[in-house]
Amino acid sequence: MKPNTVLRHALWTIGPAPDRNPPALYTACKDCPEEGPVGTDRAASDMWALEHAGRTGHRRYRECVSVDLYARPADEELR
Ligand SMILES: [Zn+2]
Known part of the structure; x- marks a missing residue:
């Protein structure tokens, strides 16, 4: 790191x-x-679970969701 390097904290x-x-x-x-x-x-997705419950008697399910996210500096405008 050179002595003139600037570090700043960014949110x-x-x-x-x-x-x-x-x-x-x-x-x-x-x-x-x-x-x-x-x-x-x-x-x-719900219908699959209801049909599975009717066929097997299983009652406990987990919904798994995948959403694309985007990280950016808090003061940067969304493009
Ligand atoms: Zn099952």
Whole structure:
């Protein structure tokens, strides 16, 4: 590091990416290893879980959602 190097503390923030794809999600059964298909339709994901519950009697599920995020300095305008 040279003596004239400037270091500054900067506040950063993170949130949904401005050019993000729709969130991808799927539902996983917590009583067995089965998982529903990955998609962007929450109703379809819920329907998979209801059909699985009707077929197996399993009642515990986990919804897994993937959202693209974007980190930037807090004072930078979103592009
Ligand atoms: Zn199950």
